Amino acid sequence: MASGHDVSRGASRQALRWKEVRELSRHRTLAFIRQPEAVFWVFAFPMVLAAVLGFAFQSGEPAKSHIALLEGAHANRLLERLTADERVELTRFPDVAAAERALRSGKVDLFLTDPAASPPALRLDPVRAEAESARLRVLVALGELDEDALALDTVEEKGSRYVDFLFPGLLGMNLMGTGLWAIGFAIAELRQRKILKRLLVTPMRKSSFLASFLVSRLFFLVLELVLLTAFGFWVLDVPLRGSIVLFALVSLLGATAFAGLGLLCASRVKTIEGVSGMLNLVMMPMWLGSGVFFSYERFPDAVQPLLRALPLTALNDALRELMLDGSGVRDILPEVLVLALWLVVPFVVALRVFRWS
Amino acid sequence: MRPVPAALALSARSLVKRFDDLTAVDGLDLDVHAGTCLALLGPNGAGKTTTIEMLEGLTQPTSGSIEVLGLQWNGSANAIRERIGVQLQDTKLQEKITTFETLRLFQSFYDAVRPIDEVLEMVGMTEKRGARVETLSGGQHQRLTLACALVGRPELLFLDEPTTGLDPQARRRVWEIVETFKTEGGTVLLTTHYMEEAQRLADRVVIVDAGRVIAEGTPSEVIAGLEAESIVELFPAGGTAERLADDALLVLPGVREVRREGSGVTLVVTDTQASVGALLAHLGEVGVALESLQTHAPTLEDVFMDLTGKHLRDG
Ligand SMILES: Nc1ncnc2c1ncn2[C@@H]1O[C@H](COP(=O)(O)OP(=O)(O)OP(=O)(O)O)[C@@H](O)[C@H]1O
Ligand SMILES: [Mg+2]
Numbered sequence: 001m002a003s004g005h006d007v008s009r010g011a012s013r014q015a016l017r018w019k020e021v022r023e024l025s026r027h028r029t030l031a032f033i034r035q036p037e038a039v040f041w042v043f044a045f046p047m048v049l050a051a052v053l054g055f056a057f058q059s060g061e062p063a064k065s066h067i068a069l070l071e072g073a074h075a076n077r078l079l080e081r082l083t084a085d086e087r088v089e090l091t092r093f094p095d096v097a098a099a100e101r102a103l104r105s106g107k108v109d110l111f112l113t114d115p116a117a118s119p120p121a122l123r124l125d126p127v128r129a130e131a132e133s134a135r136l137r138v139l140v141a142l143g144e145l146d147e148d149a150l151a152l153d154t155v156e157e158k159g160s161r162y163v164d165f166l167f168p169g170l171l172g173m174n175l176m177g178t179g180l181w182a183i184g185f186a187i188a189e190l191r192q193r194k195i196l197k198r199l200l201v202t203p204m205r206k207s208s209f210l211a212s213f214l215v216s217r218l219f220f221l222v223l224e225l226v227l228l229t230a231f232g233f234w235v236l237d238v239p240l241r242g243s244i245v246l247f248a249l250v251s252l253l254g255a256t257a258f259a260g261l262g263l264l265c266a267s268r269v270k271t272i273e274g275v276s277g278m279l280n281l282v283m284m285p286m287w288l289g290s291g292v293f294f295s296y297e298r299f300p301d302a303v304q305p306l307l308r309a310l311p312l313t314a315l316n317d318a319l320r321e322l323m324l325d326g327s328g329v330r331d332i333l334p335e336v337l338v339l340a341l342w343l344v345v346p347f348v349v350a351l352r353v354f355r356w357s
Numbered sequence: 358m359r360p361v362p363a364a365l366a367l368s369a370r371s372l373v374k375r376f377d378d379l380t381a382v383d384g385l386d387l388d389v390h391a392g393t394c395l396a397l398l399g400p401n402g403a404g405k406t407t408t409i410e411m412l413e414g415l416t417q418p419t420s421g422s423i424e425v426l427g428l429q430w431n432g433s434a435n436a437i438r439e440r441i442g443v444q445l446q447d448t449k450l451q452e453k454i455t456t457f458e459t460l461r462l463f464q465s466f467y468d469a470v471r472p473i474d475e476v477l478e479m480v481g482m483t484e485k486r487g488a489r490v491e492t493l494s495g496g497q498h499q500r501l502t503l504a505c506a507l508v509g510r511p512e513l514l515f516l517d518e519p520t521t522g523l524d525p526q527a528r529r530r531v532w533e534i535v536e537t538f539k540t541e542g543g544t545v546l547l548t549t550h551y552m553e554e555a556q557r558l559a560d561r562v563v564i565v566d567a568g569r570v571i572a573e574g575t576p577s578e579v580i581a582g583l584e585a586e587s588i589v590e591l592f593p594a595g596g597t598a599e600r601l602a603d604d605a606l607l608v609l610p611g612v613r614e615v616r617r618e619g620s621g622v623t624l625v626v627t628d629t630q631a632s633v634g635a636l637l638a639h640l641g642e643v644g645v646a647l648e649s650l651q652t653h654a655p656t657l658e659d660v661f662m663d664l665t666g667k668h669l670r671d672g
Contacts (some may be wrong), residue, residue, distance in 0.1 A: 019465045020465045020466055023465035023467070024460075024462065024465075025461045026462075027451065027454060027458065027462050030454060030458065031451050031454060034453035034454075034489075035453060043637050110444075137602075181519070193448065193449040193450070194445055194447060194448045194449065195448060195449070195450065195451065197415060197445060197448070198443070198445055198448045198505070200415060200436060201414065201415060201441070201443040202438055202443075202463065202466040202467070202507075203435045203438040203439045203466050203467060203468075203525060204466040204507065323403065355626050357415055357416075
C-alpha cells in the first residue's frame with residue numbers, strides 16, 4: 001500500500017475502531033427495530049402481560065368462593081346466611097354426579113353435600129388453596145367458626161399486593177428474554193446467513209463486533225427499563241423505594257449477564273432453530289423456578305440453594321428488595337455476587353468456544 | 358504473448374485439505390500474477406470453495422503454504438484483509454438493511470476506501486441505493502455482495518462462483534464489473550463452473566477435479582492441449598444408433614476419440630474436413646440416418662470432458 005496511509009496510522013486506527021463499532025451497532029439496532037414483531041415481543045408484550053396480570057390481581061375485592069349445592073337441598077336459615085355472604089357464590093346442580101364434575105374441573109371450590117349437618121358435610125380437593133378458604137368461609141357463614149378467630153388482616157397497602165410482587169419478576173424475566181434473544185438469535189442468524197464468515201475476511205476487529213452487541217443491547221435496555229418501570233410506577237402503582245441508581249445498575253448487571261449467556265448459547269449453534277431450542281431450554285427452569293409469578297420458596301428446601309444460584313432468581317430478588325423494601329447495596333450483595341459470576345463465567349467461556357465460521 | 362508480470366499476487370504450494378477421511382484438496386499449486394485473472398474451473402465438489410477459503414484465510418490448510426500479496430496469513434492476517442476483497446459462495450445479507458447501509462458498514466472496516474456512490478456506480482446499483490436488501494433480485498443481491506468486496510479498495514479480489522444462478526444478462530453485468538476492476542490493475546481469483554466465464558475473464562485457467570489440478574494454462578493453451586481441430590457431435594435418427602461401432606469410427610481419418618452420451622456420439626477430430634467427409638460416407642455404408650450433425654471449435658468444456666469423462670456442470 002502507499003506509504004501515505006501509514007503516517008497517521010496510529011490515530012486513524014483508533015478512529016476507525018470507533019467508526020466500526022458505531023456502524024456495527026447501528027446495523028444491529030436497525031435490523032432489530034425494522035422487525036415490528038420483535039419490537040412487540042420485547043416492549044409491548046411484557047407491558048400487556050404486566051397490565052393484564054396486574055389488573056387481574058389488583059382489585060380490592062377478594063375472589064369469591066364457589067360453592068356447589070344440590071337442587072332441592074332444603075333451604076333453612078343457615079343456608080340463607082350462606083347466601084347473604086358476599087364472599088360466597090352458590091351454584092345449584094341437578095345431581096351429585098354433576099356437582100362432582102364441577103368440583104373436579106375446578107368450576108367450584110367446594111361441594112356442600114349436607115349444609116344442615118353439624119359440622120356441615122362437604123367435599124373438596126385439599127390440594128387446592130381455594131378449597132381451604134372456601135371451607136373456612138362456609139364454616140364462618142354457618143356459624144361453626146368464630147370470625148374473630150380468623151383475625152383477618154387485609155393486605156392492601158402499596159408494596160405488598162400481588163402486583164407488587166409480580167412486577168419486579170416480570171421486569172427480570174423481560175431482561176432475561178431480551179438479553180438472551182437479542183444476542184443469541186442475532187448471532188445464529190448472522191452465522192446461518194454466512195454474514196459472520198463474510199465479516200471474518202474483513203479487517204474488522206472481533207472485539208468491535210462483540211462491543212457492538214453490548215452497545216445496541218445497552219441502547220434497548222435503557223428504553224426497555226424506562227418504559228416498563230414508568231408503566232409499573234404510573235399505571236400499576238408499584239413503588240420504587242430503593243436508590244434509582246442502584247436499580248439501574250442492578251438491571252444493567254442482570255442484562256449484561258444474560259447477554260453473556262446468550263453469547264454462550266449461540267457460540268456454536270449453526271441455525272436459528274438450534275439456538276431457539278437452546279434458549280428455551282435455558283429459560284424454562286428460570287420461568288418456573290426463579291420466582292417470577294410465585295415465590296420460589298414454595299419449592300422443596302433441598303432445591304432452594306440451586307434456585308438461588310440461578311441468575312434470574314438473583315436478579316428478581318435484588319429488584320424486589322430494591323423496589324419493595326428499599327434495600328441498600330449491602331442487602332443485595334449476595335444477589336449481586338451471583339449475577340457478577342453469571343456475567344464473567346459465560347462470557348469467558350463463550351469467547352473461548354465461539355466459532356466464527 | 359502478454360509479458361509475464363513480475364509480482365505474484367497470490368501463490369500456494371502443495372495445498373492439502375482433509376476432512377476426516379475425505380481429501381477435498383489434494384496437493385494444489387497455484388500462482389496468480391498481479392494484474393491478472395485466474396479462474397479455478399471444476400465440477401461440483403471439485404474443491405474450489407475449499408481452496409479459495411484456504412487462500413482467504415478462512416480455512417486452515419491441512420498442509421501446504423500460502424502467500425497473499427507477499428504476506429503470510431500467520432502473523433499478517435489483518436494486513437492481508439485490509440487489501441483483499443471477498444465474495445463468498447452464498448452470503449445472504451441482512452434483509453432489513455438498505456444497500457447504502459450495508460456498504461457503509463463494510464466500508465467502516467477499511468483504512469483505504471472507495472466512496473459508496475462510486476461503488477454503487479461501478480456495480481450499476483445507483484437506483485437501488487435506498488432499497489432494503491429483501492427487495493433486491495438475485496442478480497442485484499449478487500452485485501451488492503460484489504460491491505461489499507470492492508468498497509475496501511482491494512488489490513486482490515476473490516470471487517467464489519460469482520454468477521451461479523444468475524440469468525445470462527445478470528451474468529454479463531457481473532463480468533463487466535470484474536473487467537472494470539481488472540482494467541484498474543486489480544488481480545482476480547474466481548471459481549466457476551462456466552467455461553464461457555473462464556474464457557471471457559481469465560488470463561489463466563486451472564481445471565481441478567477431485568482436489569487435483571488436471572490442466573492449466575491460458576484458455577487457448579489448455580484448449581490446444583486437447584490437440585483437436587474441432588468437436589463433431591452427431592445424433593443418429595431413432596433406432597439406427599446401434600449400427601455405429603466405436604471401433605469403426607476411430608479408424609476414420611482424423612478421428613482422435615469417440616465418446617457416447619445417451620443417443621449422441623461425440624468425436625474429437627484433428628482434421629475436420631477429412632473426418633466429416635469420411636464420417637458421412639461411413640454413415641451411408643452402414644445405413645445410419647442423421648437427425649443432426651454439428652461441429653464446433655473445442656472449448657474448455659470439451660477439455661474437461663476429455664480429461665475426466667464428466668461435464669463441468671449438469672445440463
Ligand atoms: N466442512 C466440511 N466437512 C466435510 N467435508 C467438506 C467440508 N467442506 C467441504 N467438504 C467436502 O469437500 C469436497 C469439496 O467441496 P467444495 O465445497 O470445496 O467443492 P466446490 O468445488 O466448491 O463445489 P461446488 O461447485 O458445489 O461449490 C466436497 O466433497 C465436500 O463435500
Ligand atoms: Mg463451491
